[in-house]
Amino acid sequence: MTTSAIEAAINLRKTQIEKVLKLLSVENPSPVFKDGTKWVRTAIRYRMDQERIDNLTRQREQEWQEVQDYIDTNECKMVFLARSLDDPQPHPCGRCESCIGGPLVSESFSHERAVQxxxxxxxxxxxxxxxxxxxxxxxxxxxxxxxxxxxxxxxxxxxxxxxxxxxxxxxxxxxxxxxxxxxxxxxxxxxxxxxxxxxxxxxxxxxxxxxxxxxxxxxxxxxxxxxxxxxxxxxxxxxxxxxxxxxxxxxxxxxxxxxxxxxxxxxxxxxxxxxxxxxxxxxxxxxxxxxxxxxxxxxxxxxxxxxxxxxxxx
Ligand SMILES: [Zn+2]
The missing domain is CATH 3.40.50.2020 (Rossmann fold)
Structure with missing residues (x-):
């Protein structure tokens, strides 16, 4: 089937359909391959690799937690980043919110500015x-x-x-x-x-x-x-x-x-x-x-x- 024939068959976004097909086509062995403008099924019965999905999900959750920690930390933001990137000797930058000890951008504004x-x-x-x-x-x-x-x-x-x-x-x-x-x-x-x-x-x-x-x-x-x-x-x-x-x-x-x-x-x-x-x-x-x-x-x-x-x- 072409991608547009698949669009007619299922109510999914085109980009989603394309992503799924791309993902399946790099599986080994792959359940689909592309022949010109058409996607063709192979004899392979696709099974989701649940273990790999779980691992990836865990990894993403860990990364998300790291971003949360970065936002919440009171230590120098640059030191935090440098350590995450395995820098053995991180130095405080003296310029970030933590180093300055206050917001980077002034939070006060004039009434005129608010109206604008x-x-x-x-x-x-x-x-x-x-x-x-x-x-x-x-x-x-x-x-x-x-x-x-x-x-x-x-x-x-x-x-x-x-x-x-x-x-x-x-x-x-x-x-x-x-x-x-x-x-x-x-x-x-x-x-x-x-x-x-x-x-x-x-x-x-x-x-x-x-x-x-x-x-x-x-x-x-x-x-x-x-x-x-x-x-x-x-x-x-x-x-x-x-x-x-x-x-x-x-x-x-x-x-x-x-x-x-x-x-x-x-x-x-x-x-x-x-x-x-x-x-x-x-x-x-x-x-x-x-x-x-x-x-x-x-x-x-x-x-x-x-x-x-x-x-x-x-
Ligand atoms: Zn800093």
Whole structure:
């Protein structure tokens, strides 16, 4: 099988699949080998070497304990390191936290500095790029294959924060659990759109990603945002089929397949550039597909906007 065929067969991250195959291929004798782009099984029945795993685990735990001891020690940090590296005559460095007897960096700061830092964190939005290439066999219903044509892609959007971060992310996390996004987040999004993002051509209406689990949460936020932007809100995307949480999908095939046939755009949506709002995004596949459906329905520009990103990387 190719790696992408394995991705379709099991819901594991691609990097995980590759790591496992690499690990197995250097076993001796090995249960797999690579033939061109395909992985092939050998007749070897693989057995996990539990003893080796236990040894490695013990070794890592020991190393972790050493790092803890390094952090906790009151003796010179350099002496500690030098001794760990078998230096027979370690000397105190005179420069580390232990030698100085206090923190290396001053812990006092001015009020002005604190305000600057808070502002920095609250202006820490970043681009939201949707996906360009779909998994070849995943969209049986929608029919998307390979590279998404430019005519179906979203513009470069913005994400306001990282889930739980010290800027807006903490509010997003708190409010998502509480079931209502506070007005401050609406204000923050408006300020970000008007002062810094300035999408061009400017959106002339607002829509959002629907959810069956929390049917009011995102539409309520998007509606208030639209109001503040003096734009109409239209809920034109419907969730027509339940699916698994997108967060639980570990690789591209599963992330795509989980969205196939899930959303539908009502016929004849309003014309003109649209702001597409969601609260928390992970891999951005939901935004990608919702934008593609909006564009298929005739929207000429889709600007994605998310309140937070919770991705842990592919
Ligand atoms: Zn020292």
């Amino acid at each position: 830092a808070a502002l920095f964190l609250r202006h820490a939005e970043f681009p939201l790029e949707t996906k360009k290439q779909v998994s070849p066999e995943a969209f049986l219903e929608y029919g998307f294959r390979g590279n998404l044509p430019l005519t179906l892609r979203a513009k470069s959007g913005r994400t306001l924060s990282r889930w739980g971060d010290a800027g807006w992310g903490a509010f997003v996390k708190e409010d998502k659990h509480a079931g209502h996004f506070r007005d401050e987040l609406v204000d923050a999004a408006v300020e970000m759109i008007r002062q810094r993002w300035q999408p061009d051509p400017a959106p002339v209406w607002v829509t959002c990603i629907p959810s069956r689990k929390h049917p009011q949460l995102v539409p309520d936020f998007a509606r208030r945002l639209a109001q503040r932007l003096d734009l109409p809100f239209h809920a034109v995307i419907a969730k027509v089929r339940d699916n698994q949480p997108q967060k639980a999908q570990q690789n591209r095939f599963h992330q795509c397949r989980n969205l196939d046939g899930v959303f539908a755009v009502t016929p004849n949506p309003p014309m003109g550039p649209v702001l597409l709002v969601d609260d928390v995004i992970d891999s951005a596949w939901t935004m990608t597909i919702a934008a593609a459906l909006l564009r298929q329905a005739g929207c000429d520009a889709v600007w994605p906007l998310a309140l937070a990103e919770s991705s842990t990387g592919d």
